Amino acid sequence: MKNLIITISLWTVAANTMAQITSTKVATKKSYTIENNSYDSTLNFLGKDVNSYIGQMLYLTGKSEVLRQYGYEGFILDYTEDIIGNEKNVYKCCDNYNSKYTELNGKYFRVLDVIKHPNAEQDDYLYGSVHFLKLEEKDSKDIVYFEYDSKYKHSFPFIVVGFFEKQKKLLINQEFVFTDRILKVSSGEGLDIKTGAPISIKTGEKWKCKDLTVEERYYSLALVLENSLGEITTVSYDATFDNRHFAYTIKESDFYKEKFGSEIFELILQGKVKVGMTREMCILSLGEPKSKNETVTSGHTSEQWIYTNKYLFFDNGILTLMQ
Numbered sequence: 001m002k003n004l005i006i007t008i009s010l011w012t013v014a015a016n017t018m019a020q021i022t023s024t025k026v027a028t029k030k031s032y033t034i035e036n037n038s039y040d041s042t043l044n045f046l047g048k049d050v051n052s053y054i055g056q057m058l059y060l061t062g063k064s065e066v067l068r069q070y071g072y073e074g075f076i077l078d079y080t081e082d083i084i085g086n087e088k089n090v091y092k093c094c095d096n097y098n099s100k101y102t103e104l105n106g107k108y109f110r111v112l113d114v115i116k117h118p119n120a121e122q123d124d125y126l127y128g129s130v131h132f133l134k135l136e137e138k139d140s141k142d143i144v145y146f147e148y149d150s151k152y153k154h155s156f157p158f159i160v161v162g163f164f165e166k167q168k169k170l171l172i173n174q175e176f177v178f179t180d181r182i183l184k185v186s187s188g189e190g191l192d193i194k195t196g197a198p199i200s201i202k203t204g205e206k207w208k209c210k211d212l213t214v215e216e217r218y219y220s221l222a223l224v225l226e227n228s229l230g231e232i233t234t235v236s237y238d239a240t241f242d243n244r245h246f247a248y249t250i251k252e253s254d255f256y257k258e259k260f261g262s263e264i265f266e267l268i269l270q271g272k273v274k275v276g277m278t279r280e281m282c283i284l285s286l287g288e289p290k291s292k293n294e295t296v297t298s299g300h301t302s303e304q305w306i307y308t309n310k311y312l313f314f315d316n317g318i319l320t321l322m323q
Contacts, residue, residue: 041166044221045153050131053111058135058158060107062219071095072104072157074147079132080118083147091144108138109158115145159214159221167237168212171223175206177253178225178235181271182246186222188215188233193224199231203269206250212237245284256284273312277319282312 039052046052060072075091075098076083087093092103113134117127132145149155183201184190192199211224213234221237240247248256256265260281267274268285277285282305289305289312296302305312313321 039160039162041160041162044158044160044163045156046150047153048129048150050133050148050150051114053133053160054114056111057138057161058109058111058133059161059164060104060109060158061214062105062216063101064218068101069095071098071101073098074155075099075104076145076147079115079145079147091142108161109135109144109146110138112136112143114148164212164221167221171209171212174209175250176209176223176225176240177204177248177250177269178207178240179246179269179271182235182239183233186233186235186239188222188235189217190233192231192233194232199233200227200229202227203266204253207235273319273322275319275321279314279317282319286310286312 039056063070071094076089077091078089081089083089085097087097090097090099092099095101111133115132115134117130117132120127120130129150131148131150133148135144135146136142137144180201180203183199188199190199190201191197205227207225207227209223210226210232213222213224214220215222215234218236222234223237223240224232224234226232235247253265256268260268264277264281267277268281271285273282273285286307289307291306293304293306294301301314301316303314305314311323312319313323
């Protein structure tokens with residue numbers, strides 16, 4: 001199976017410019033000026049700290065093929081007018097009443113201002129978290145407004161160029177140890193992106209980050225990784241830094257090997273548990289359970305952890321039974 005990725009490349013061309021996110025297929029180099037220094041580039045989605053986007057350049061990511069027919073939601077010409085049923089107010093209308101995918105895909109937008117939703121004071125429950133990003137499209141200089149909700153990370157379709165630039169600088173040549181599971185279900189579907197052959201998954205093997213990319217399966221950020229055999233695959237950026245420890249730095253890997261022993265840490269990387277493991281070990285291996293039941297009697301604590309297809313039973317923090 002042939003897997004295509006879009007590799008993001010950044011070039012710093014001057015003290016007052018910043019690199020562009022671009023495709024290696026196009027092989028173009030562009031630069032943008034950063035005017036706002038309050039953004040520390042550690043997060044892509046800022047939630048309530050929306051004003052820190054002012055001055056930043058945003059790159060609009062693509063969508064998987066099945067979603068392209070729906071276009072891009074939230075881009076309007078006048079934020080004071082109703083969006084619903086008002087096609088004239090939709091920027092580059094229309095794909096299913098949204099902005100046309102082909103018109104916006106891969107565009108860059110400068111954030112000029114952040115404006116509270118006009119109805120926020122009247123109805124804080126519905127509109128209190130909603131703002132409009134005033135944007136300038138880089139090439140056409142069009143002014144457009146994007147409806148931003150600080151509650152929903154998944155509805156933010158951009159990559160902040162400053163965030164990407166910093167993450168790439170931090171990640172290139174860093175080595176990681178990944179769980180077997182994340183390698184199997186990675187954005188490259190567990191395949192070598194050069195050959196399409198299945199990658200060799202050796203538990204505990206080191207993978208070096210060679211690049212940061214937008215992969216074409218889900219059009220999300222991904223690390224381009226290479227192992228000692230020269231095999232190259234991609235793994236989701238979000239999954240790499242997820243709370244469930246899908247990935248470990250070499251320092252973290254060495255720490256857990258020493259703390260738990262190599263045998264236990266290998267089981268953790270394989271997503272397995274066994275009797276005698278502690279709560280911490282089980283969480284690292286399986287993640288947090290869907291729910292817990294706890295019984296405390298005379299200083300003795302019994303727990304039942306419920307997962308989708310597994311039950312774990314603990315006595316005083318030690319795993320005693322699995323079902």
